[in-house]
Amino acid sequence: MADKSSLYGLIGRKLGHSWSREIHERLGSSPYELWELEPEEVASFICKGTWKGINVTIPYKKNAAELADEQSARVMQLGVANTLIRQSDGSIFAENTDVTGFGWMLEHFFKTRFDLSARDALDSKEVLVLGTGGAAQAVSCALSGVGARVYFISRHGEDTYATLLERHSHASLIVNTTPVGMYPNCPDSPLDATVLSEMNDLLGVLDVVYNPIRTGLILQAERLNIPAESGLCMLVAQAVHASELFQGRQLDESMIETIVHDLKTQTQNISLIGMPGSGKTTAGRRLARLLGRPFVDLDDACAVAAGMPVADYITAHGEQVFRKLETEILADYGKRSGLVIACGGGVVTQPHNYELLRQNSFVVMLDRPLEELSLQGRPVSQAKGIEQLAHERMDLYRSWSDTILTCTGSPDGDANALMTLISS
Known part of the structure; x- marks a missing residue:
């Protein structure tokens, strides 16, 4: 201890x-x-x-x-x-600084996403709070303070997860206060994947869990283009107010956004996706060295788990068996923090990998001209051809990524360009 x-x-x-x-x-x-x-x-x-x-x-x-x-x-x-x-x-x-911390998060969310105050957005509107514990009580206090009609959703009683759509399909906001989805049990979600899609009046989704950056619930909202935010803002805001009490002095509230930005930058993984041969491994290794971070090549990690090179494993067992192994390895590394991860070119072919990758990563697509991509040692590329792979995967690379980097022509150039992207 x-x-x-x-x-x-x-x-x-x-x-x-x-x-x-x-x-x-x-x-x-x-x-x-x-x-x-x-x-x-x-x-x-x-x-x-x-x-x-x-x-x-x-x-x-x-x-x-x-x-x-x-x-x-x-x-x-x-x-x-x-x-x-x-x-x-x-x-x-x-x-209880959770109340003021969540209140800050609530105001920040509606101001930045809708240019509204929380009261203007939620006065007399239904808000669903998932959970009934201590965090739920603090969240409810802040929500009631802006005029919201708060309903607690739990496993028992009138308002349960099973009756949520039947009783509250027109709710304006959902706030998760349960620990479901918290590291290391991520990216779990307290709600079935279909629930959010049937709530047409939903303005946003908030989650007090902050690790990972994108919880399972936040990722569900993201896929439906519903504005969403996890609990890092609340964590920092409540810490500022607690620290003021600890030290007996007032702190500058502008520190909240600065610390949130810095924590995201420091703790999020940087994950590289793109076509086979686009330079993810070489650029990622150099980027990790520049940042002083651990580097993970998913293909290498799969090879260690398989006991043989990836190309040999695919040849021996088939691509689908390899994809299952790749997902298991990604589930482990994707939930961690502060890594540089180079993904295999086919990671986007498995829909469930979206949540595993994006839960705690800033995802960058490396875009290299097709004519520059090599087939050597790549059985899937050899079997299907570069053009066919590009046809199947390019839209997925783009939709899974936070940003796209046009390759510079050298690993060092790509690593330096990535440094610029990350710091901007």
Whole structure:
């Protein structure tokens, strides 16, 4: 366990997904540690620890509220706290900065996507909150504050996932507050893939989960062109307000967008797709070296798993058997953070790979002239021909990518061009 003498930190049961340390170091509330606690450890840690300020996440927000000596009005209303401050007399004060964090996210979403205030967008409108835990209570508080009519969707009761379409098909917003889809169980979604497609009045989808960047729910919305955003904005915004309480000073709210941008840049994978022979591996390896990131070539990873070169495996077992293996390898690496990934040319031929790739990646298509692509050592290219492969895949490459890079003619040139794209 981390050093319990640290001034600040986060308590929860599983914290492998957390980016709170990086955020609080930027805000000045450091040293900041992550403390994974079992339920029987929580009371002693909170009441007897030497910490100055702590954040609290799943599943201990109710414990935090109950163990505090003093509660804010918001905590008394909700019964859950995500921020504890040890006051000068040694007593513990409980606050819930999730409410202000989600409120900031909500306003930012409607301002940037619709040029509307949250109240103008949601006053008297139905909003569905998936889940009933501590995060759901904070989200509901913020939504009620802008006039929304909030309905909690859970596994039991009147409003369930099974009756969602029957009872609330005209809802204006969906907010996921459950941990479904959180790393490493991604890209899972709390909703069946068909639900969003039948909600014609839906303005947007929000998810308080922030790792991966695009949760399964966000990816479902993305495919339907429904505006959507995962919880990184909320995470940073609530951290800013918590840090103000920790440090006893006001912070500049403009830091929120800056930190969100920087975290995305630092943690998102950079995944390269494109035709076989377009230079994904050579450019990706050089890019990884420039960025100081680990490099993963999916074909090499598949070869290790198969125990033979990919070309030999395809020849021996057929392309479809290889595609299944490729998907398994992508499922592992696609959920990780901070990698440069070179994908095989056929990764886009399997629809499920879309979610696996895009959940935590900035995806770049490398576009090289067909006449420059080599067939050597590429059994699928040899069997079908470059022109046929291009006919089958080009539209998929374009629709799966965030941007397209026209190859420069050299791996170093492509890597430098990629650096420019990423930093812009």
